[in-house]
Amino acid sequence: MNKKVIVIGGGIAGMESSAHLAALGYDVTLLEKTDKLGGHLLNWEKLFPTMRMGKEVVTFLNEGVEKGKVDVIYNADITKTSEENNGFSIILSNNKTLNADALLVTTGYDLFDASKKEEYGYGIYNNVITSAELEEKFLTGNKITTSDGKTPKRIGFVHCVGSRDEKVGNTYCSKVCCVTAVKQSIEIKEHLPDVEVYCFYMDLRMYGMHFEALYRESQEKWGVNFVRGRLSEACENMDGSILVKVEDTLAGKPMKMSVDLLVLMVGFEPSAGTKKIGNLLNLQFGVNRFFKTADQHTLTNVSNIKGIFFAGTCTGPKTITNTITDARAAASTIANYLSGHEIDNRVMTSDIKSSL
Amino acid sequence: MKFGYSITKDRQIDFDRNDKRIADYVREHEPSFKTCISCGSCSATCSAANFTDFSFRKIQLLVRRGETNEVKEEIKKCMLCGKCYLACPRGVNTRNVIIQINQAIEKIERHDI
Numbered sequence: 001m002n003k004k005v006i007v008i009g010g011g012i013a014g015m016e017s018s019a020h021l022a023a024l025g026y027d028v029t030l031l032e033k034t035d036k037l038g039g040h041l042l043n044w045e046k047l048f049p050t051m052r053m054g055k056e057v058v059t060f061l062n063e064g065v066e067k068g069k070v071d072v073i074y075n076a077d078i079t080k081t082s083e084e085n086n087g088f089s090i091i092l093s094n095n096k097t098l099n100a101d102a103l104l105v106t107t108g109y110d111l112f113d114a115s116k117k118e119e120y121g122y123g124i125y126n127n128v129i130t131s132a133e134l135e136e137k138f139l140t141g142n143k144i145t146t147s148d149g150k151t152p153k154r155i156g157f158v159h160c161v162g163s164r165d166e167k168v169g170n171t172y173c174s175k176v177c178c179v180t181a182v183k184q185s186i187e188i189k190e191h192l193p194d195v196e197v198y199c200f201y202m203d204l205r206m207y208g209m210h211f212e213a214l215y216r217e218s219q220e221k222w223g224v225n226f227v228r229g230r231l232s233e234a235c236e237n238m239d240g241s242i243l244v245k246v247e248d249t250l251a252g253k254p255m256k257m258s259v260d261l262l263v264l265m266v267g268f269e270p271s272a273g274t275k276k277i278g279n280l281l282n283l284q285f286g287v288n289r290f291f292k293t294a295d296q297h298t299l300t301n302v303s304n305i306k307g308i309f310f311a312g313t314c315t316g317p318k319t320i321t322n323t324i325t326d327a328r329a330a331a332s333t334i335a336n337y338l339s340g341h342e343i344d345n346r347v348m349t350s351d352i353k354s355s356l
Numbered sequence: 357m358k359f360g361y362s363i364t365k366d367r368q369i370d371f372d373r374n375d376k377r378i379a380d381y382v383r384e385h386e387p388s389f390k391t392c393i394s395c396g397s398c399s400a401t402c403s404a405a406n407f408t409d410f411s412f413r414k415i416q417l418l419v420r421r422g423e424t425n426e427v428k429e430e431i432k433k434c435m436l437c438g439k440c441y442l443a444c445p446r447g448v449n450t451r452n453v454i455i456q457i458n459q460a461i462e463k464i465e466r467h468d469i
Binding site: 165228245246247255 | 402
């Protein structure tokens, strides 16, 4: 009989790892809490750095799930888990019990709740929106307007909202927001060629292949402006536009600027599902509240419990490219574990005491 | 006597010769000082910065570089309101950094450090 793997979470990590596990010959059940596969990617129209449609990636991943004959259970709500003789059993809210030889946790992230950063006025001023809300406008083909339906003349993007910020308890970098702001700036200019775009940043982290080229394109071809300074606050003008306060650190002077629309680049947080499944399965969380992997360099898909593995953003912020790569790595790691191959018996010896 | 030319003062930061005692003092007495990333949220929210050229971000940098003469003048403009402390994403106790810089300046003048 084939060995069984249950994958928890039908976002892009869960989809791609399921397809690869199936291709390796395992019986795979993919549990998804909603009625669709694709997770957050369903909410994004175009992807950096190529401007490819997000749905093309979802279609590709879906094909893997279908061809692999992965058993997908939608609207799955896990209520109980238990460990028994080298395997796991999972009970769903409809009392269905599933058994597996290994579990793969792909429970992902949630976006930072921008209203927690009260000084930026999200949820208070109508013309402060999040990057996800702007993306929804692109996706649904809605016009980019201010709250009273006017065409904006100037738009600001605030980087690092809910990331690299001790005051909200998230000290890590969310990795994708810098380049997403550049991507969305370009799209804004495509939709509204006359609009002025200003990005307010602390550092621009264009680490990925072609990210720097996209940044350059945004300046060269689209005239996007970059101001090095972290916003201290935003307030509303009489006409509903937003007055931002920032130091132009390179000019060395405080600056105020009115924008018709302010877009907050919200970062990653461990998802509610990540917290719930982690607690049910007694998985260890790291300093940033994402799952702690057995090693930061080598055992990147391995959890603190034998037979349970991780993939995707439940272990930390990742791009789509990195998530898909990580999903395949997890499938391969699980295959080594289930086949009992001796490369699976390697441990990391270390002289350093790392809490990461 | 005029020779028809003047000597321009060297405006380089002479890091090797500069006095880094204030920076060392502040690092010891308010360690959060070390984590500043010069993002400027302090100086953007600063009440004094709207009317003077006071900038906490600039001051902390001058201290690190040992440009102490400039610091002594600049720092007098701070009113210690502490708004910058609320804005700082790295949790630097900016208010106490100012206090510690002042103490370091005093101690240097009294030859205590």
